[in-house]
Amino acid sequence: MASTRRQLTPRQAFTLIAVVLAVALIALVLYLLFYMAPTGFTELVVDPGEGGLRPIMVISGPGTGENPSFSRPMGAAFGPDGRIYTVDTGNNRVCVFDDNGRFLFEFGGFGVAKPAPGAEASWEEGKLNSPLGIDIDDDGTVYVADFRNDSISVFDAEGAFLRRFPDPATRVGFGASGQDGTGIAVTDVAVRDGKVYATDTYQVVIFTTEGELLGQFGKPGLEEGDLDHPNGIDVDENGVIYVADSNHNRVTAFDPDGEVLWQVGERVTEMAREAEYTFGLPRDVALSEDETLLVVDAFEFDVAEIDETGIIARYGARGVEPGQFNFANSVDVRGSDVVIADKENDRVQVLELIR
Amino acid sequence: MRWFAGISALIMIGVLAFASPALAYDEAGSGRTCIECHGLELGESAVPTPTVTRKGPHGGYSTGTQKCETCHTVHVAPLGSTMLLPAATIKDTCNSCHDGTGGQGVYGVLAARGLTPNSAHRIEATNIVPGGATDGSDTSRVFSAAGGLMTCSDCHSPHDGQTVDPFTGDRVRDASEAAQSEATTLTPATNRLLRQRPTGADSAVTVYGSSWCGGCHKGRLSGSAGVVNHPVETETAGFAYDNVPLVDGIDQITTSLGSLGGTNRGYTMPATRTVEQAGHKPICQQCHEDARSVGDVTQGTIDASEAFTVTTADGTTTTDNPRFQVFPHESVNDSFLIEENDDLCLNCHVPPGG
Numbered sequence: 001m002a003s004t005r006r007q008l009t010p011r012q013a014f015t016l017i018a019v020v021l022a023v024a025l026i027a028l029v030l031y032l033l034f035y036m037a038p039t040g041f042t043e044l045v046v047d048p049g050e051g052g053l054r055p056i057m058v059i060s061g062p063g064t065g066e067n068p069s070f071s072r073p074m075g076a077a078f079g080p081d082g083r084i085y086t087v088d089t090g091n092n093r094v095c096v097f098d099d100n101g102r103f104l105f106e107f108g109g110f111g112v113a114k115p116a117p118g119a120e121a122s123w124e125e126g127k128l129n130s131p132l133g134i135d136i137d138d139d140g141t142v143y144v145a146d147f148r149n150d151s152i153s154v155f156d157a158e159g160a161f162l163r164r165f166p167d168p169a170t171r172v173g174f175g176a177s178g179q180d181g182t183g184i185a186v187t188d189v190a191v192r193d194g195k196v197y198a199t200d201t202y203q204v205v206i207f208t209t210e211g212e213l214l215g216q217f218g219k220p221g222l223e224e225g226d227l228d229h230p231n232g233i234d235v236d237e238n239g240v241i242y243v244a245d246s247n248h249n250r251v252t253a254f255d256p257d258g259e260v261l262w263q264v265g266e267r268v269t270e271m272a273r274e275a276e277y278t279f280g281l282p283r284d285v286a287l288s289e290d291e292t293l294l295v296v297d298a299f300e301f302d303v304a305e306i307d308e309t310g311i312i313a314r315y316g317a318r319g320v321e322p323g324q325f326n327f328a329n330s331v332d333v334r335g336s337d338v339v340i341a342d343k344e345n346d347r348v349q350v351l352e353l354i355r
Numbered sequence: 356m357r358w359f360a361g362i363s364a365l366i367m368i369g370v371l372a373f374a375s376p377a378l379a380y381d382e383a384g385s386g387r388t389c390i391e392c393h394g395l396e397l398g399e400s401a402v403p404t405p406t407v408t409r410k411g412p413h414g415g416y417s418t419g420t421q422k423c424e425t426c427h428t429v430h431v432a433p434l435g436s437t438m439l440l441p442a443a444t445i446k447d448t449c450n451s452c453h454d455g456t457g458g459q460g461v462y463g464v465l466a467a468r469g470l471t472p473n474s475a476h477r478i479e480a481t482n483i484v485p486g487g488a489t490d491g492s493d494t495s496r497v498f499s500a501a502g503g504l505m506t507c508s509d510c511h512s513p514h515d516g517q518t519v520d521p522f523t524g525d526r527v528r529d530a531s532e533a534a535q536s537e538a539t540t541l542t543p544a545t546n547r548l549l550r551q552r553p554t555g556a557d558s559a560v561t562v563y564g565s566s567w568c569g570g571c572h573k574g575r576l577s578g579s580a581g582v583v584n585h586p587v588e589t590e591t592a593g594f595a596y597d598n599v600p601l602v603d604g605i606d607q608i609t610t611s612l613g614s615l616g617g618t619n620r621g622y623t624m625p626a627t628r629t630v631e632q633a634g635h636k637p638i639c640q641q642c643h644e645d646a647r648s649v650g651d652v653t654q655g656t657i658d659a660s661e662a663f664t665v666t667t668a669d670g671t672t673t674t675d676n677p678r679f680q681v682f683p684h685e686s687v688n689d690s691f692l693i694e695e696n697d698d699l700c701l702n703c704h705v706p707p708g709g
Contacts, residue, residue, distance in 0.1 A: 116470050319431040327441070344442060
């Protein structure tokens with residue numbers, strides 16, 4: 001029997017290969033478009049930089065919805081799965097992105113929990129009022145410093161409201177700086193080992209993750225350990241508490257009982273800001289993977305790496321390009337990655353810390 | 356000639372590669388050299404005024420300070436910004452720091468408490484001055500923001516140049532540095548960086564009070580032609596924010612001279628006038644200030660038990676805490692009045708038979 005197998009002509013073979021390649025190319029393009037490329041206002045940065053903080057991506061907003069752009073984001077944190085939680089302060093919300101910068105969802109919205117006499121409360125579960133700092137627990141639970149509502153709001157990893165504490169209408173311990181003497185004027189939070197640490201105007205307040213008050217320390221003044229409008233806090237595995245004492249221009253490490261372990265930075269005298277000083281306005285702190293401390297300095301427009309002996313290195317500069325900052329306000333670390341809330345550039349940046 | 360052109364080009368490249376100091380300006384160290392070129396603003400002092408507290412990057416510049424770059428950038432200002440400011444407008448630049456986290460929030464603080472402002476100095480929204488003409492009518496003026504609109508720097512000097520004398524703080528919001536270093540008082544002296552001569556004012560005044568307000572609201576001053584105004588006392592008569600008759604205590608009408616900062620007592624002048632009050636008029640701020648209870652006033656006595664008497668720092672004593680004070684930026688009352696309707700008038704005016 002003669003074989004009936006048909007041989008392709010060279011022209012047909014060439015056409016077939018061309019079609020296969022074209023289909024593969026289209027599939028590749030679709031893959032890149034729909035799976036790899038970030039959505040929203042995220043820019044993947046290709047500039048390798050020159051060491052220090054290498055820009056990875058810049059996120060300027062969800063790119064969709066009523067407010068597609070950020071308005072003065074003042075907090076940002078990594079979730080345990082690499083998600084990026086951004087506190088979009090001007091829009092009273094938290095926007096969540098995956099580790100590629102793709103917008104996932106948002107939660108929050110404006111609500112007043114402590115109306116002044118003559119005003120009505122508009123707060124409902126999940127609403128925020130000038131949110132500032134944020135931290136994520138190991139299980140993905142989200143803690144947000146709800147500054148003008150004088151409390152901490154807690155959400156699950158998908159943004160569902162769980163609880164808030166302290167009660168903004170109740171005096172906290174021996175008192176704090178919330179409106180009318182109740183609640184806490186909370187600017188930042190850190191969660192670790194079942195405890196939530198919060199910065200108030202002149203002190204640190206510690207709760208369980210369920211909101212039970214465990215302790216508080218700090219006072220206004222000029223002595224070692226006194227606080228003046230701290231804006232950032234982090235805690236290490238030994239319970240050492242690191243505070244960005246903004247208006248004292250210093251970073252202070254406290255032991256778990258609130259005793260000062262060390263300080264870096266010195267108060268810059270108001271009227272004679274000398275040429276030699278450590279920090280201009282430290283706004284947040286975050287522990288790096290090798291136990292040094294990263295400090296966002298809004299007035300120096302950079303990120304300082306410190307330990308108890310002082311400055312190790314400084315990264316970044318003022319500007320609008322990736323890797324540059326304009327009154328940056330917060331920092332968080334995950335491995336070698338760093339996320340910065342670059343407030344006055346209306347964006348957050350993810351960068352790699354290279355030593 | 357071709358070789359000559361080539362050599363010339365190489366020379367040009369060399370010159371550009373090793374540019375002049377001006378072209379190779381080091382922005383990172385700019386604070387040390389800004390005033391070498393720009394000098395000081397008129398009236399600005401390089402020597403700090405020790406009685407004034409908490410000015411941060413505002414004022415006190417010298418070749419040894421690095422304050423300029425906090426608010427100005429040489430090479431990376433946003434497109435459309437003015438004076439190399441880091442934000443698009445002057446207001447936005449101010450808000451970069453004055454965002455409320457330092458206790459110095461201004462606009463938006465009322466809304467955050469669920470309140471609706473009914474009066475405001477509407478920055479970057481208007482150039483109309485109520486009572487700005489000497490005949491008492493409104494007038495327009497060319498202010499400093501884009502389009503001639505009024506903005507922060509029309510009243511405040513961010514460089515502390517030619518600012519008014521320090522006065523007792525009109526808000527006790529701060530328990531930190533000033534309070535600790537001046538342990539005898541919780542009302543630190545400040546000048547709020549107020550210009551002696553706000554934009555459009557004909558002359559400078561050195562003391563905060565009615566005369567300062569009258570720099571813009573010319574037609575509101577006593578004696579202005581063409582309109583009947585509520586009389587106000589002036590700097591010339593010796594009365595200003597730091598020098599008014601204060602009621603000494605609850606259910607008393609005895610007074611002594613002092614500052615309006617830190618208390619509401621003395622905002623009003625109950626009949627019968629006391630020795631200090633007799634023959635004098637109130638100053639603007641006795642009726643135009645933050646909305647607040649000033650207590651009930653009846654003839655011959657004043658019940659100030661309901662009034663705020665600010666004695667401690669912001670947030671530390673419940674009854675003392677008008678934390679959202681934002682005068683003269685926003686108010687829930689019309690025209691920044693401390694009280695509205697008859698409550699305000701009856702503080703000073705006793706009705707017939709009353």
